[in-house]
Amino acid sequence: MVNVLAELWARPTLIQPQMHKQICEIVYSHMNGDAHSPGGRVDQFSADIVSLADGVHHDKENDTYCGYRNGVFAQDVPAGISISDGIATVFFHGVIAKRVSGVRGSSGVTDATDLEEAARFALTSDEVAGVLLDIDSPGGAVTGTPEVAEMIKTLGKPVVAYTDSMMASAAYWIGSQASSVMASPSAQVGSIGVYMAWLDTTRAFEIQGYKTELIKHGKFKAMGVDGISLTDDQRTMLQEGVDDVYDWFVGAVNAARSGIPASAMEGQVFYAEDAAGQNLIDAVGTRDEAIAELRDLIEQAKETTGMTAKDARDGLAQKTAELDALKADVAIKETEATEATAALKSDHAAALAAKDNALAEKDAQVTELTGQIDVLKTGTAGLTTQVDALTVAKDAAETRAVSAEAKLTNPAFEAAAKTQAEKLAESAIDAEADAAEAQAEAADTAKTAGTWAEYLAIEDPAKKTEYWTEHKAELRAAQKSAANEKE
Numbered sequence: 001m002v003n004v005l006a007e008l009w010a011r012p013t014l015i016q017p018q019m020h021k022q023i024c025e026i027v028y029s030h031m032n033g034d035a036h037s038p039g040g041r042v043d044q045f046s047a048d049i050v051s052l053a054d055g056v057h058h059d060k061e062n063d064t065y066c067g068y069r070n071g072v073f074a075q076d077v078p079a080g081i082s083i084s085d086g087i088a089t090v091f092f093h094g095v096i097a098k099r100v101s102g103v104r105g106s107s108g109v110t111d112a113t114d115l116e117e118a119a120r121f122a123l124t125s126d127e128v129a130g131v132l133l134d135i136d137s138p139g140g141a142v143t144g145t146p147e148v149a150e151m152i153k154t155l156g157k158p159v160v161a162y163t164d165s166m167m168a169s170a171a172y173w174i175g176s177q178a179s180s181v182m183a184s185p186s187a188q189v190g191s192i193g194v195y196m197a198w199l200d201t202t203r204a205f206e207i208q209g210y211k212t213e214l215i216k217h218g219k220f221k222a223m224g225v226d227g228i229s230l231t232d233d234q235r236t237m238l239q240e241g242v243d244d245v246y247d248w249f250v251g252a253v254n255a256a257r258s259g260i261p262a263s264a265m266e267g268q269v270f271y272a273e274d275a276a277g278q279n280l281i282d283a284v285g286t287r288d289e290a291i292a293e294l295r296d297l298i299e300q301a302k303e304t305t306g307m308t309a310k311d312a313r314d315g316l317a318q319k320t321a322e323l324d325a326l327k328a329d330v331a332i333k334e335t336e337a338t339e340a341t342a343a344l345k346s347d348h349a350a351a352l353a354a355k356d357n358a359l360a361e362k363d364a365q366v367t368e369l370t371g372q373i374d375v376l377k378t379g380t381a382g383l384t385t386q387v388d389a390l391t392v393a394k395d396a397a398e399t400r401a402v403s404a405e406a407k408l409t410n411p412a413f414e415a416a417a418k419t420q421a422e423k424l425a426e427s428a429i430d431a432e433a434d435a436a437e438a439q440a441e442a443a444d445t446a447k448t449a450g451t452w453a454e455y456l457a458i459e460d461p462a463k464k465t466e467y468w469t470e471h472k473a474e475l476r477a478a479q480k481s482a483a484n485e486k487e
Contacts, residue, residue, distance in 0.1 A: 012142050012194050012195070012196045012241060012242045012245045056079045056080055056091075057073035057079070065079035066078070066079055067079055067080060067081035067082055067083070068081070068082040068083070069082075069083045069084075070083070070084055071084070077121070078114065078117045078118050078121050079114060080092075080110070080114050080115075080118055081118050081121065081122075083125075083127060083128065086127065086128065086129040086130065086298070087128070087129065087130055087131070087132055087291065087294060087295075088118075088121070088122045088125070088128040088130075088131050088132070089131075089132045089134050090115065090118045090119075090122070090131055090132070090133050090134065091110075091134045092110050092115065092133055092134065092135045092136070092137055092171065092174070093110060093134070093135075093136045093137060094109045094110055094136070094137060095109050095110070095137065095138065095139070095140040095141075096109075096110045096111075096112055096115070096137060096139065096140030096141065096144070096145060096148075096170050096171065096174075097109060097110075097111065097112065097140050097141045097143075097144070098111065098112045098113065098141060098143045098144040099111065099113065110137065110140075112141075112143070112144025112145065112147070112148050113144065115144075115148045115151075115174070116144075116147065116148055116151055119131075119148070119151040119152060119155060120151075122155060122157060123155055123156060123157070128157065129157065129158075129298045129301075130157055130158040130159065130160070130294045130295070130297060130298045130301075131155065131157060131158070131159045131160075131294075132159075132160050132162060132290065132291060132294055133152070133159060133160065133161040133162065133174070133175060133178060134162060134163075134287075135161055135162065135163040135166075135167045135171050135174075135175050136163060136164070136165040136166060136167075137166060137167065137168070137170070137171035138166055138168050138169065138171070138191075139168050139169025139170035139171050139172075139191060140169075140170045140171075141170070142170070142194070142245055145170040145173055145174060146173070146248060146252065148174050149173050149174045149176075149177045149252055150177070152174060152177040152178060153177035153256060157301070158179045158294060158297035158298050158300075158301055159177075159178040159179050159180075159294075160178055160179060160180045160181075160182060160290050160291075160293055160294040160297065161174075161175035161176070161177075161178035161180070161181045161182070162181075162182045162183070162287060162290035163175070163182075163183050163184070163187045163189065164183070164184040164186075164187055164286075164287060165184075165187055165188075166187065166188045166189075166269075167181075167183065167187065167188075167189045168188060168189070168190060168191035168269055169191040169192070169193070172189060172190060172191060172192065172253075172280070173192075173249055173252060173253065176252070176253045176256050176257055176280075177252070177256050179297055180282045180283070180293055180294075180297065181257075181280070181281040181282050182281060182282060182283045182284070182285050182289065182290045182293060183272040183275060183276075183281050183284060183285075184272060184284070184285070184286060184287070185271070185272050185273065185284055186271065186272070187271070187272050188269040188270065188271060188272075188275075189269065189270055189271075189272065189275040189280050189281055190264065190268060190269040190270045190275060190278075190280055191267060191268065191269045192249060192250065192253060192264070192265040192266070192267065193246065193249075193265070193266060193267030194242050194245045194246045194249060195242065195267075196238060196241075196242055198224070198230065198238070199224075200229055200230070201226045201227055202227055202228065202229045205226065205227035210227060211227065212225060212226060212227030212228050214228055219231065219233055219234070220233070220234060220237060223238075250265055253265070257279060257280075258279070259279040260278060260279045260280060261278065261279075264278040264279075264280065272284040444477075445481065447474070448474050448475075448477050448478045448481065449478060449481075451471050451474040451475060451478065452474075452475060452478035452479075452482075454467070455467055455468065455471070455475055
């Protein structure tokens with residue numbers, strides 16, 4: 001029941017509004033326990049929605065469900081499938097929803113999980129050459145619908161979708177993926193669109209005197225709490241979600257069927273003739289004609305491939321094994337490539353490090369050479385200064401030489417120089433004589449000083465008197481010299 005309520009009021013819906021309204025009424029009747037749902041029995045609630053589902057056998061003793069083979073229930077056939085003469089009829093009746101198989105026996109509500117199981121059975125069963133989707137559904141929940149549609153599209157066997165009542169919204173999304181789509185003349189097809197019904201209970205709470213206080217974190221948290229209206233941001237987010245599902249829906253339909261105008265995908269339904277005119281279906285016909293169309297497709301598939309279903313399955317198994325082997329080989333190659341990449345990265349890093357070291361060494365050499373160059377520049381500047389000074393000195397010397405040469409060639413200067421030279425020679429002779437005299441005096445003075453020192457050193461009076469007698473003249477000269485120095 002919680003799942004049903006969530007699909008009704010809190011999620012985008014792929015269903016006809018009339019059926020949505022009817023389901024809501026039955027849900028509320030069931031919840032209130034009125035005449036429509038005596039005792040609140042789920043099976044009665046479900047029976048009011050749609051008629052009894054086809055292709056489902058309920059073993060009440062064991063409480064199990066199964067399908068049929070050649071008109072007789074068969075435990076190995078999934079519920080909702082009837083197999084006859086190579087054709088598996090999958091009954092898709094009522095509202096489609098996820099995880100509602102608990103009411104399948106009496107409701108006709110189709111569980112998306114059951115449809116997935118039916119598709120897998122049809123794919124793997126050797127006795128199934130083609131599938132007839134017998135659809136009578138107004139649509140249902142988004143959850144599960146795209147997945148079922150994708151399985152039908154990629155089934156690998158011919159599929160004909162047929163309705164003699166309604167193939168709308170989610171049901172059309174699934175049916176449109178079949179190899180061919182047909183409908184009886186009075187059937188309705190389409191309703192390509194998405195909507196969400198959000199029940200605002202704010203006014204009802206006000207009338208009843210209630211006020212909801214909401215404590216939360218996150219602007220999108222607790223949307224739908226009773227008594228609280230949506231904010232603009234919340235409403236925008238919900239609209240974006242509906243738009244996303246619509247784009248998904250339309251994209252899947254356009255990928256499977258070409259030529260459907262955008263004007264036919266605005267949520268409306270068409271009777272079969274109009275639906276064919278809008279390219280929503282391939283043909284208008286009876287159920288028997290739909291089966292005949294399916295048999296033609298089966299024969300065409302045989303002619304194209306030259307294989308039976310079993311051959312196709314065996315071939316698929318072989319290809320799957322080959323694919324698995326290829327994947328394993330790819331995994332090995334990826335590992336090798338990863339290791340090689342790691343090695344290359346390591347080598348590259350080492351090369352970069354070596355390059356950086358070499359550049360650092362070169363930078364150091366450049367720095368050193370730059371210093372040497374600066375020193376040489378400084379030395380060159382000093383040498384230039386010296387050269388300049390020498391040049392100036394040379395110029396001065398040359399000037400003096402010229403002046404000297406001029407003087408030497410002058411007779412007056414030559415005579416004066418000769419006279420000066422003679423005077424200097426005479427002065428030199430006089431100086432030499434004075435030096436000799438001074439040298440003699442110095443020798444006498446030294447001798448006298450030595451004699452006086454020896455005299456003073458004698459302590460014995462007799463010897464001292466004797467020494468005085470022998471050196472009287474010298475000693476008196478020393479006394480006289482000492483007296484002169486004192487003066």
